[in-house]
Amino acid sequence: MDKDVCQTTCVNQQKVERALQLLPEQEILLGATEIFKMLADPNRLRLLHALSQEELCVCDLAALVDVTDSAVSHQLRLLRTARLVKSRREGKMVYYQLDDEHVESLLQEGLRHAEEG
Secondary structure, three states: OOOOOOOOOOOOHHHHHHHHHHOOOHHHHHHHHHHHHHOOOHHHHHHHHHHHHOOEEHHHHHHHHOOOHHHHHHHHHHHHHOOOEEEEEEOOEEEEEEOOHHHHHHHHHHHHHHHHO
């Protein structure tokens, strides 16, 4: 017998309707799905964690994860599109930082949850 499945079918319609009313709109759910997809890669998590400590340039980040500048740039482009990081140019250098405090909170909560698991 599967411990994750009810042994009988008994739907509590009030709870189902309440849960449906509280569900975010589909567009918001899709946006959150994209964010979690970005967090599903260990190298991207390493980049985000490093950026939660301080602003870094592409070269610094490439050295951190031991991949090419172009590979890091590709990952940063994905993270920027997902609004997880933002960049600024200073001369020939491009510096990255987390987009806002929500990203840092999300990252820290995920890591804390993994540590406790």
